[in-house]
Amino acid sequence: MFTVENQVSGNRFEVAQDETILDGAISHGLGFPYGCQNGFCGKCKATLMEGEVGYLEGIPPGITPAEVSDNMILPCKCYAKTDVSIVVTELESIADIEVKTLPCKVAKIEHLNEDVAKVVLKIPGNEALQYLAGQYIDLIHPDFEPRAFSIANAPHNTGIIELHVRLISGGKFTNFVFNEMQEKSLLKIQGPKGSFYLREDSEKPMIMIAGGTGFGPVKAMVEHAIESGSRRKIDIYWGARSEQDLYMSLPNEWAEKFDYINFVPVLSMPDDNWQGRVGYVHDAVLTDFETLTNYEVYACGPPEMVKSAANTFVKKGMFEKNFFNDSFDFAHQVSSV
Known part of the structure; x- marks a missing residue:
């Protein structure tokens, strides 16, 4: 393993000998810029300040010999051969x-x-x-x-x-x-x-509420948090009509594997065999938490679910600035069918 340090941001991360510098940055949740990821476009260019890197298949076409002489590198295709220090401007916002x-x-x-x-x-x-x-x-x-x-x-x-x-x-x-x-x-x-995305610069515990296929972006955020090594507490609430509408077993698997992840499925129209929570998914959150003051809430799904969560959670102490949502409202529905 080698250590890569970005002198611009101060971020440091480790990469394996068979892992490109860009892959290492992405897996640690860092916003290194890139385009094609194949050495053609040159959008990931960085400056090597200290250390040594190499390319498995020679210098890629996205960087010129003159740029190589000036210590420019393409993180998407180069591998650290020692600990390295680079200069690259990380993406900070959408x-x-x-x-x-x-x-x-x-x-x-x-x-x-x-x-x-x-x-x-x-x-x-x-x-x-x-x-x-x-x-x-x-x-x-x-x-x-x-x-x-x-x-x-x-x-x-x-x-x-x-x-x-x-x-x-x-x-x-x-x-x-x-x-x-x-x-x-x-x-x-x-x-x-869209502006619905995981705020990685926060340390606040997270409550993630999904309605139906609103689980999709929640899945992306949880996977990213796990992959980037975050250990922030995550409570996942997935609301659906029936048990078959909980179309993936991943939340249960996450909860079993990671002690910082909790999963609560909530059904509005369960059959007689259902032993879990029943009702509206946002009501389950209100029941389980005395206060939401210190939490970030991510809600994605039908507009009534998102609206109800926003209105009732504020009364439980949630700050509006800590509420992030993607409401599948009418305009979104028109473009989603």
Whole structure:
């Protein structure tokens, strides 16, 4: 293992001998800039101040010999051979991230239950999408208006985009996804978009509330927190109609594996065999917490759920500035079906 230090931010992290400097930065939750992640675009350029790096396949095309002579490196393709010190400006906000329109191919369609499908998109190898955990993209098909979907995987392998698509009654695009779209189909995506993302500079414990497929961006944020080594307390509340609508077992697995993660499923229309919590998901949070003063709350799902949480949580001491949400309101629904 070698240590990489960014002299601009003061951030330090370790990388393995077979791990690129950029991969190490991403896995530690740092906002190093990048584009293609394949050595072509040059957007990740940094200056090597101390130490030694190497490239497995020679100097990539995204950097010139003159730049190499000036101690410039491409973190997406170089490996630390010693402890190194570099200079690179890290991204600090969504304003720093470029919105792109990229081609993609449908790599996989998996039906998670009767009305939710996991769609995995593969971006070509010479491209990548940099985004923050929790943001969304517009999915573009020539026969439909663009549709907005939250990204359901953490931003660690940014050549892969996972979406959780709910079948909407009368929704032309979601019916197309469920009944006609094939693997290897070609589409486009535009993004990232949205201000719903994990605030990584905070140490506050987090309450994450998902309604239905609002679990998608919550999944991305939790995965990112785990991968980046965060140990902030996370309470996940997932509200659904029936047990089958809890379409992934991941929250239970996280709760079993990590002592800082707690999971509470809440059903509004359970069958007689359900032994868990019943009712509205935001009411379960109100019951479980005496005060929300010191918490950050992330809520994603139907507008009534998000609105009810916002209104009632403030009365429990939550500061409005600590409430982050993505409400699937009417405008969002129009672009999501």
